[in-house]
Amino acid sequence: MNIKEDIIQSHQRISPYIHRTPVFTSQLIDEIAGATLFFKCENFQKMGAFKMRGATNAILQLSDTQKQQGVVTHSSGNFAQALALAAKKLNIRAYIVMPEDAPEVKKKAVEGYGGIITQCKPTLEARQRTAADIQQKKGATFIHPFNDFNVILGNASAGKELLEDCPELDAIIVPVGGGGLISGIALSALAFGNNCKAIGAEPSNVDDAYRSLESGSIQQNTTTDTIADGLKTSLGDITFNIINNHVEKIITVSEEEIVEAMRLIWERMKIIVEPSSAVALAAVLKSKDTFKHKKIGLILSGGNVDLRNLPFH
Amino acid sequence: MNIKEDIIQSHQRISPYIHRTPVFTSQLIDEIAGATLFFKCENFQKMGAFKMRGATNAILQLSDTQKQQGVVTHSSGNFAQALALAAKKLNIRAYIVMPEDAPEVKKKAVEGYGGIITQCKPTLEARQRTAADIQQKKGATFIHPFNDFNVILGNASAGKELLEDCPELDAIIVPVGGGGLISGIALSALAFGNNCKAIGAEPSNVDDAYRSLESGSIQQNTTTDTIADGLKTSLGDITFNIINNHVEKIITVSEEEIVEAMRLIWERMKIIVEPSSAVALAAVLKSKDTFKHKKIGLILSGGNVDLRNLPFH
Numbered sequence: 180m181n182i183k184e185d186i187i188q189s190h191q192r193i194s195p196y197i198h199r200t201p202v203f204t205s206q207l208i209d210e211i212a213g214a215t216l217f218f219k220c221e222n223f224q225k226m227g228a229f230k231m232r233g234a235t236n237a238i239l240q241l242s243d244t245q246k247q248q249g250v251v252t253h254s255s256g257n258f259a260q261a262l263a264l265a266a267k268k269l270n271i272r273a274y275i276v277m278p279e280d281a282p283e284v285k286k287k288a289v290e291g292y293g294g295i296i297t298q299c300k301p302t303l304e305a306r307q308r309t310a311a312d313i314q315q316k317k318g319a320t321f322i323h324p325f326n327d328f329n330v331i332l333g334n335a336s337a338g339k340e341l342l343e344d345c346p347e348l349d350a351i352i353v354p355v356g357g358g359g360l361i362s363g364i365a366l367s368a369l370a371f372g373n374n375c376k377a378i379g380a381e382p383s384n385v386d387d388a389y390r391s392l393e394s395g396s397i398q399q400n401t402t403t404d405t406i407a408d409g410l411k412t413s414l415g416d417i418t419f420n421i422i423n424n425h426v427e428k429i430i431t432v433s434e435e436e437i438v439e440a441m442r443l444i445w446e447r448m449k450i451i452v453e454p455s456s457a458v459a460l461a462a463v464l465k466s467k468d469t470f471k472h473k474k475i476g477l478i479l480s481g482g483n484v485d486l487r488n489l490p491f492h
Numbered sequence: 493m494n495i496k497e498d499i500i501q502s503h504q505r506i507s508p509y510i511h512r513t514p515v516f517t518s519q520l521i522d523e524i525a526g527a528t529l530f531f532k533c534e535n536f537q538k539m540g541a542f543k544m545r546g547a548t549n550a551i552l553q554l555s556d557t558q559k560q561q562g563v564v565t566h567s568s569g570n571f572a573q574a575l576a577l578a579a580k581k582l583n584i585r586a587y588i589v590m591p592e593d594a595p596e597v598k599k600k601a602v603e604g605y606g607g608i609i610t611q612c613k614p615t616l617e618a619r620q621r622t623a624a625d626i627q628q629k630k631g632a633t634f635i636h637p638f639n640d641f642n643v644i645l646g647n648a649s650a651g652k653e654l655l656e657d658c659p660e661l662d663a664i665i666v667p668v669g670g671g672g673l674i675s676g677i678a679l680s681a682l683a684f685g686n687n688c689k690a691i692g693a694e695p696s697n698v699d700d701a702y703r704s705l706e707s708g709s710i711q712q713n714t715t716t717d718t719i720a721d722g723l724k725t726s727l728g729d730i731t732f733n734i735i736n737n738h739v740e741k742i743i744t745v746s747e748e749e750i751v752e753a754m755r756l757i758w759e760r761m762k763i764i765v766e767p768s769s770a771v772a773l774a775a776v777l778k779s780k781d782t783f784k785h786k787k788i789g790l791i792l793s794g795g796n797v798d799l800r801n802l803p804f805h
């Protein structure tokens with residue numbers, strides 16, 4: 180297996196269906212950070228998050244027979260929308276299992292992208308069983324939101340693009356939830372970087388990945404009490420394995436630090452990012468000594484927020 | 493006088509001090525509008541608004557003696573910050589006259605850019621007298637926020653850049669306050685467009701420019717009750733003259749239409765624009781028949797908002 184070639188092929192495969200997102204800089208935030216920062220704006224990606232990359236790549240790898248029978252996933256977040264939209268663009272059916280207590284706005288978004296929603300009880304067990312049912316009855320292929328090598332390879336394209344635009348990055352900082360994004364970025368850093376490190380950023384309140392790296396085995400979160408709602412998930416075996424081997428370290432940040440970083444990005448860069456994206460900047464600002472005078476890439480993972488419910492007071 | 497050559501020279505003069513802002517597009521908003529829209533993102537301009545262009549051009553036209561004695565203006569809005577920042581970058585003093593009831597956040601921003609604030613009573617008469625005092629005592633040169641040909645020529649560079657990126661625009665829609673931006677854009681459309689019209693967009697609640705064009709003489713606003721706080725000013729003689737001769741028409745929009753357009757831009761484009769910017773999109777959405785299937789430029793004039801006080805409910 181040649182990872183570099185796999186990423187190049189995945190990128191070519193999905194290019195007609197995704198945006199090549201811009202890289203933004205901010206003199207003011209550089210001054211605050213004491214480093215030179217390059218923000219990869221996946222908040223401008225189609226449907227507003229990097230998830231579009233992995234979802235598209237996974238679907239495009241299916242056989243024609245599989246495509247005819249559709250895909251299924253369980254997610255209440257950006258991956259649900261991403262799979263629905265990617266499927267719609269490729270004219271195939273997407274069955275989305277969502278917990279019945281998912282916010283109405285998220286259900287509407289999935290429906291807006293043509294996803295076929297099945298509601299279930301809000302437990303992991305119910306989600307898995309419902310998805311398995313659909314697999315069996317419809318013959319649909321299950322696509323995991325992050326613990327899937329094709330999803331990871333799709334996500335890796337964001338790192339490849341960033342390193343094409345900024346070849347001399349010392350490190351790329353990536354928010355960590357289930358680990359699908361940082362796994363892709365870590366592989367890209369290896370393949371296309373010049374000694375470029377992949378570093379994770381995680382809310383202290385859901386620091387399962389930090390503890391997993393420390394202990395050498397997958398740890399679970401005991402609470403999900405964070406504003407960074409994209410990062411509540413624990414790692415899977417595939418993502419843990421990649422992170423354990425290729426991620427330098429994981430920096431944890433407080434809720435206050437996340438909101439402060441989010442405010443900086445909104446006020447200074449005039450772009451809308453979701454709290455999960457701000458976790459990456461929060462990590463840089465928390466570890467100024469580590470990053471002093473370095474060239475640092477940050478993945479702004481998404482920009483889907485509820486404008487009626489913002490954390491600025 | 494050769495306007496085209498003047499705009500080219502102004503653009504060259506200010507280029508080292510401003511950003512060349514990107515042009516954004518949105519498939520989703522195009523579908524809603526039934527037209528192809530090109531958003532010139534002056535919300536990403538230095539200090540967050542197009543005003544940086546005009547302020548910089550006006551200062552750069554001063555003699556060395558004038559520069560030594562500084563500049564003065566009266567403004568509580570983006571021009572105060574723009575003149576302060578432009579002056580700071582050129583190492584000259586900027587005296588900013590602000591009404592004592594101006595929001596603390598705006599005073600802090602001007603101070604942050606090194607402006608020297610003099611407070612006065614919140615009347616136009618007090619502002620003018622205080623500025624005249626400073627002119628006399630300090631020898632500072634007064635620079636009007638919009639009714640100044642060098643300011644207008646600086647603003648024109650935004651239109652030149654937009655038409656360089658999108659040469660075949662049928663029209664450019666511009667928010668109208670004092671008329672400094674639309675005057676510059678109208679001159680650029682004449683100089684660099686291919687039969688490209690300049691069209692104004694104005695809140696119905698402060699429709700002085702609309703009434704001025706209708707009546708053929710400068711009209712004042714009787715209220716300033718609009719969320720688009722950059723557009724409350726009435727025209728000056730220079731801007732009225734240019735608008736009267738070169739602006740096709742002015743479209744007025746309601747407060748609800750402004751907020752709805754602002755929400756669309758925030759939610760779909762993931763960028764932060766102030767209400768004044770959203771007025772341009774509101775005008776396009778209000779006049780779909782006029783713009784059907786056309787290529788339309790819109791100037792997103794600025795992105796300075798108070799995140800604690802947003803109109804989304």
